[in-house]
Amino acid sequence: MADNLNKFSFTFNISVQCPITKARTGYIQVVHYDVETPVFMPVGTQGSLKGLLPQQLEQLGCQIILGNTYHLGNRPGSEILDKAGGLHKFMNWNRALLTDSGGFQMVSLLKLAKITEEGVEFSSPFDGSKCLLTPERSIQIQNSIGADIIMQLDDVVHSLTEKPRVEEAMYRTTRWLDRCLIAHTKPNTQSIFPIVQGGLDPILRTESVEQLKQRKVNGYAIGGLSGGESKEDFWKMVHLTTDILPKDKPRYLMGVGIAVDLVVCTALGVDMYDCVFPSRTARFGCALIHTGQLNLKQSRYSTDKRPIDETCTCTTCKTYNRSYIHQIVTVETTACHILTVHNIAFQMRLMKEIRQSITEQRYPKYVQDYMLKVYPNKDYPKWIVNALRAVNIILL
Amino acid sequence: MKFTSKVTLPCTARLGVLSEIERLPNLSYQTPLLLIYTKRGCIPHLCKDVFKMLSPEKCFLLASLPSTLLMAEYIKEFNHFSEYVSMEEYPLFLTIQDPAECTKSGFHKHDSISVWSRNGRLSINPDRYMNVVEIFKPDMYVSLCDGDTDKNSSQKRINKAIEKSKNFFDKCMQRHVESNVLKNKGFLAPIEGGYNLQAREKCIKYMKDKPILGYIIDGLHKNGIDTQNIYFDEIKHVIQHSLNLLPGNKLRIMLGCWNPSAVLDLINLGVDVFDSTYPFMMTEEKKALLFSCTSCTHQEQQFVNLSFKKYRDNFTPICKSCHCATCKNYTKAYIHHLIQVKELLAQVLLMIHNVHHYIEFFKTVRIHIKDGTFQEYKNKIQSKYSMQM
Ligand SMILES: [Zn+2]
Ligand SMILES: [Zn+2]
Numbered sequence: 001m002a003d004n005l006n007k008f009s010f011t012f013n014i015s016v017q018c019p020i021t022k023a024r025t026g027y028i029q030v031v032h033y034d035v036e037t038p039v040f041m042p043v044g045t046q047g048s049l050k051g052l053l054p055q056q057l058e059q060l061g062c063q064i065i066l067g068n069t070y071h072l073g074n075r076p077g078s079e080i081l082d083k084a085g086g087l088h089k090f091m092n093w094n095r096a097l098l099t100d101s102g103g104f105q106m107v108s109l110l111k112l113a114k115i116t117e118e119g120v121e122f123s124s125p126f127d128g129s130k131c132l133l134t135p136e137r138s139i140q141i142q143n144s145i146g147a148d149i150i151m152q153l154d155d156v157v158h159s160l161t162e163k164p165r166v167e168e169a170m171y172r173t174t175r176w177l178d179r180c181l182i183a184h185t186k187p188n189t190q191s192i193f194p195i196v197q198g199g200l201d202p203i204l205r206t207e208s209v210e211q212l213k214q215r216k217v218n219g220y221a222i223g224g225l226s227g228g229e230s231k232e233d234f235w236k237m238v239h240l241t242t243d244i245l246p247k248d249k250p251r252y253l254m255g256v257g258i259a260v261d262l263v264v265c266t267a268l269g270v271d272m273y274d275c276v277f278p279s280r281t282a283r284f285g286c287a288l289i290h291t292g293q294l295n296l297k298q299s300r301y302s303t304d305k306r307p308i309d310e311t312c313t314c315t316t317c318k319t320y321n322r323s324y325i326h327q328i329v330t331v332e333t334t335a336c337h338i339l340t341v342h343n344i345a346f347q348m349r350l351m352k353e354i355r356q357s358i359t360e361q362r363y364p365k366y367v368q369d370y371m372l373k374v375y376p377n378k379d380y381p382k383w384i385v386n387a388l389r390a391v392n393i394i395l396l
Numbered sequence: 397m398k399f400t401s402k403v404t405l406p407c408t409a410r411l412g413v414l415s416e417i418e419r420l421p422n423l424s425y426q427t428p429l430l431l432i433y434t435k436r437g438c439i440p441h442l443c444k445d446v447f448k449m450l451s452p453e454k455c456f457l458l459a460s461l462p463s464t465l466l467m468a469e470y471i472k473e474f475n476h477f478s479e480y481v482s483m484e485e486y487p488l489f490l491t492i493q494d495p496a497e498c499t500k501s502g503f504h505k506h507d508s509i510s511v512w513s514r515n516g517r518l519s520i521n522p523d524r525y526m527n528v529v530e531i532f533k534p535d536m537y538v539s540l541c542d543g544d545t546d547k548n549s550s551q552k553r554i555n556k557a558i559e560k561s562k563n564f565f566d567k568c569m570q571r572h573v574e575s576n577v578l579k580n581k582g583f584l585a586p587i588e589g590g591y592n593l594q595a596r597e598k599c600i601k602y603m604k605d606k607p608i609l610g611y612i613i614d615g616l617h618k619n620g621i622d623t624q625n626i627y628f629d630e631i632k633h634v635i636q637h638s639l640n641l642l643p644g645n646k647l648r649i650m651l652g653c654w655n656p657s658a659v660l661d662l663i664n665l666g667v668d669v670f671d672s673t674y675p676f677m678m679t680e681e682k683k684a685l686l687f688s689c690t691s692c693t694h695q696e697q698q699f700v701n702l703s704f705k706k707y708r709d710n711f712t713p714i715c716k717s718c719h720c721a722t723c724k725n726y727t728k729a730y731i732h733h734l735i736q737v738k739e740l741l742a743q744v745l746l747m748i749h750n751v752h753h754y755i756e757f758f759k760t761v762r763i764h765i766k767d768g769t770f771q772e773y774k775n776k777i778q779s780k781y782s783m784q785m
Contacts, residue, residue: 047733051740053446053721076708076733083709084729092725302470315445319482323470327436331514333740334438341443 010148010191010218012037012250018363021391022242022269025358028219028250030148031189032088033095035063037250037271038354040257040347041098042279046071047091050279050340051333054093060314060341061348064096064148066274069141070105070133074126078144086146097147098274100254101138107156115155117172135179139192143185149252151221152180154195159227166199166224173197173223174211181215193252195223196241200233209244219250222270226255235264235387242269259290259350263370264384266354267363267391278347282339285329288346290373294322296339301326314345364393372396397536397582397609399647399668401427406640407665409765414456414647417487417535418580419476423454427647427668428765430758431458431489432751433496433676436467437481439751440676441743444482449721450748451755457486458651458671459534460494461511465518468528476533489582490534491612492541495652495673498620501544504556509542522567530575536582536609539568543614545590547630554590557615558599561588569606582609584649590615591630593637600641610647613638613667621677623653628661639666653677656687656698656757657781660774663761670758675750679743682735684714684728685750687780688757691717698780700728702746707732720752 014026028035042049042057045068049057057065067087076090084090087097106120107113113122119134135153142150153176155169177194184192194212198205212220222241225234238253245251250271256262257275265273278288285297287308294301294308304322316338328335357366367388371380372395380395388395401412415424432439432455439447439457459477467480474480478488493499493511500517503510508521525540541561545554565585572583585603589595603611616631617623642648649669650662659670678685682703686692692715700707700714710732713723722731722745734742764773 046737046739047730048739048741051441051744053741053744055449055721055725056446071737075737076729080709080729080733084711084727090727090730090733092730303473305473315443319444321480321482323473324437324467324480324482327467327470328438332436332438333441333743334443336740337441337443337446337744 009188012219012248014248016359016361018267018358019361020364021267021367021393023266023354023358023363023391024269024271025355026271028096028271030096030191032097032148033063035096036355038262038266038351039063039272040262040351041066041272041274042344042347043068043274043276044091045276046075047087049344050282051337052340052344054091056341057093057344058095060344061352062095062344064098065093067097067099067145067147068105069099069102069138069145069151070109072099072145073102073141078141081144081146086144088146096149097145098149099142099145099147099151101151101153102133102141103138103153104156104254106133117175119153135176136183139180139183139185143190146186146190148190149219150190150192152177152192152194154197154223157197157199157224159199159224159229159233161199163199163201163204166197166201167204170197170199170204170208173208177212177215191218193217193219193221195221195254196245197224199224200229200237202237202240205237205241206244209241213246217249219252219272220245221252221254223254225253231381231383232386235268235383235390238265238268238270239387239390257347259288259346260371260374260384262350263354263367264387266358267367267388267393278343279340282343283336285335285339287339288343296322296325296329299326308342309346312342312345312349314342316342316345367393368396397580399427399609399645401645401668406644407636409664409770410666410668411762411765412647412668414582417582419478419533419535420454420485420487423487425456425487426762428663428758428761429456429669430755431456431669431671433672434459434481434483435494435496436463437477437483439747441679441740441747442751446744446748450752454486455755456489457483458489458491458495459532460491461520461528462494462497462513464532465511465520465528466513466515468531472531477531487535488532490529490532490537491651492538493543493619495619495623495671496621496676498622499544499618501618504542504544506560509540509544509560522564522571525564526568526571526575530577533577534581536584538584538586538612539572540564541586541588541612541614543586543588544618545588545615546617547591549590551592551595554588554592554595554615557588557590558595561586561599562602565603565606569608582647584608584610584612584647586614587611587638587642588615589634591634593634596634596638597641600638604641604643608646610649610668611642612649612651614651616650617652619652621653621681624655624674624677626654626658628658632661635662635665635667655781657778660761660777663765664770664774672751672754675754676747679746679750682742682746683750684731684746685753686715688753688760688777689715689717690776696780702728702731703735704732714749715753718749718753720749722746722749722752
């Protein structure tokens with residue numbers, strides 16, 4: 001029986017592989033849902049997504065959302081989550097969930113975090129007491145949350161850190177993965193993804209992948225990027241990593257979610273993304289469009305009778321005009337909700353187009369058309385030209 | 397717009413129908429009616445698709461000047477307010493002050509009143525007001541009035557309020573009948589006079605034979621959450637006296653954050669229309685309403701305050717017999733968590749439940765009046781309040 005469960009707790013199927021680029025489309029079958037890939041995962045930090053009902057998220061086509069272990073471990077805490085029967089039940093979300101390890105949050109949120117072999121040491125922001133997040137503790141909390149996909153605790157270093165520290169972090173990340181796998185109590189229903197580290201060093205990244213490949217896991221996260229490195233370094237690291245990761249397992253590129261990045265990285269063979277940007281930017285009054293974003297606080301929208309995006313079919317664009325949104329933006333909570341709806345719809349539509357064009361074996365053409373739409377004057381950023389050329393796409 | 401009411405006895409609970417809404421001729425509304433409170437054109441915390449899910453019926457909406465006045469120059473480019481805020485399927489009632497915001501007192505001039513927007517004080521005279529009304533084109537509205545009185549107002553302030561309101565009424569009425577876009581809209585007169593019976597009588601005498609849809613009984617409070625603390629006994633004589641004098645075939649409206657027990661008493665005296673400020677204010681206080689539930693074990697409670705720690709592991713819905721989207725899908729523990737971490741979804745879920753609860757309350761009231769069982773229902777609900785009253 002246990003074996004049976006194990007077999008079905010995670011499968012990844014690639015239905016179509018792009019014959020020209022490294023892009024692929026398929027689905028990840030986890031306990032709660034069959035998630036189509038490539039997929040974008042909106043971030044619902046504390047067990048809710050910026051005021052949207054799970055029902056709205058379903059209508060928007062969200063198949064998997066991300067929760068933050070650091071926040072959920074603090075509040076409501078493992079005890080309540082255990083009593084509730086996990087986060088799915090607690091927040092009434094019936095599709096897939098992924099949780100991060102809490103490590104990144106801790107290092108980026110808490111100035112005083114100190115990393116030792118044991119784990120991440122920090123002072124509690126609530127009472128100042130000394131706390132320690134170990135790989136074991138991270139998995140314990142993630143087991144309480146009960147997400148379908150969970151992350152190992154990794155040794156997070158900034159992508160521009162000096163080599164010796166990057167090297168230390170890479171090896172430590174592997175050691176921590178082994179501790180996570182041992183501590184994991186629900187392998188039948190939750191899959192741990194290890195995190196590829198190694199900064200911007202090809203040799204260290206390759207070594208990291210080689211080590212992680214020897215462990216029994218269902219997918220891989222690409223970490224340590226999207227932290228201020230140049231876009232040229234960024235795409236090269238993604239390209240290198242997807243080249244050496246096993247083809248039959250999903251690849252999750254952490255913290256990436258800007259539209260052109262999604263289009264490029266999908267061509268480089270990435271299957272999963274997450275980013276707080278679409279929902280965070282909504283809070284500040286910004287709406288995503290193909291060429292960037294509209295800041296609806298600007299007075300030029302006060303007389304604009306058009307919807308945010310005439311080609312968008314979301315309830316916001318079908319309902320509200322820019323002039324009215326300008327009046328309520330950052331004043332009424334409703335404005336935040338309707339912008340979040342649009343921004344999530346924007347991401348979901350993009351991913352759907354991406355999947356469809358891969359399925360129909362026309363992804364290179366899709367990428368060419370997409371980039372021309374975003375850069376009508378063909379002033380393509382160099383990194384995009386180079387990254388796409390590496391996977392045999394020449395821009396128009 | 398037309399109002400018909402069958403009962404003509406003064407000071408009894410009555411049923412009526414609001415119909416012939418010029419812009420939305422297929423809609424009609426039974427009274428006692430609940431107007432749904434909006435601010436800046438939004439039902440607070442709810443976007444339109446969530447509101448549609450909460451109430452498939454086309455509720456009658458309420459908007460007020462403080463949050464909307466400065467939008468007028470943009471609304472001008474649209475057909476009307478309701479189109480601008482994308483709520484065109486819903487009828488709209490426009491009132492002067494915001495019933496959910498405590499109105500700043502003072503700043504009186506003889507020919508204008510003050511309205512406080514986010515950008516500060518705005519002075520409005522009847523002409524400016526009617527210009528805005530012509531742009532907004534509400535389906536029902538009241539003439540500009542001075543309602544800046546309450547229990548503690550001086551005789552002098554009350555007299556000023558009445559004189560101004562009478563004067564404003566004449567000016568607004570004249571523009572109303574002359575305006576092609578407004579003449580078929582529901583037009584209401586204010587009844588001012590604070591807690592002073594003679595003053596109320598004077599105001600009613602002036603207004604009672606005007607060719608209008610009905611009256612707003614105004615000037616009893618200065619809006620905001622404090623209105624819920626007014627005991628019915630304090631206003632009973634004023635309301636009774638006023639309703640006895642007002643023509644029985646006209647609509648009577650009382651706006652503000654009245655507590656449900658007072659609403660039942662006011663309905664019992666023949667007031668026809670209220671608004672949903674109370675469930676909104678309760679949402680802001682993190683309270684979930686239970687007062688009209690008569691089937692669960694929480695029978696004695698008027699509401700629960702979900703910010704209390706005792707709900708952290710309470711995995712039951714706010715009310716087991718409630719059919720709202722919140723109670724069908726979420727637990728008190730989850731809402732408590734959302735409140736703790738200051739997630740906006742807390743207010744969304746509370747608002748869905750509270751507004752649903754209040755809409756159902758009004759439905760139940762109408763059924764009981766129709767069935768002749770209103771007194772029993774009223775007593776049952778008010779017993780929950782007897783500890784306090
Ligand atoms: Zn949209
Ligand atoms: Zn409910």
